[in-house]
Amino acid sequence: MDRVELAKNLFADGLNCSQAVVLAFKDILDVSEDVLKKSSIPFGGGLGRQRLTCGAVSGMCMVLGLKLSDGKDKLKIYSIIQQACDEFKKITGSIICGELLGGVDGADKSPVPSERTAEYYKKRPCSEMCQIAVKITEKFLAENS
16 A cells, blocks of 8 residues: 555544645654654644644655654755645645634634544545645655655
C-alpha cells in the first residue's frame, strides 16, 4: 500500500489528520510509532480543534522537519516548509482548517471531537487533505534528500 492510501486508511481508522500524515511515514522516521502518535495528536483539528493550521499540514511539516532538518538549519527548513505550504495552498486554497472545512461545522471549536460516522466522512474534506499533504511531503523529501 502506498503512503497516500495508508494516510487515507489511518484517518478512516480514527486517527486525526496530523497523525494520519505522520504515521504514513513511520517506516522512514527514527521515532517510535507511539511517540509519533503522541507528538502529532495535538495538531489535529487545526491545533487542538481550534480550526487554525490544518493538521494535515502540521503533519507534513513534522515529517519534513524530522527528515530534512539537522535541528539548527532554520533558513533551510523554513524555506522548504514555506514552499510545501504554498503548494498545499495552491491545491486547496488554504492551509487553515476552518477555511478548508467551510460550512462543515467549521466554527465548532469545542475540544470534543466529532463522532466518526458515515455522514462525518461524507462531508469532511480531511481525508483528501491528508492525501494531498502526503503527496507534497513525498515530493519535497525526494527533492531535498
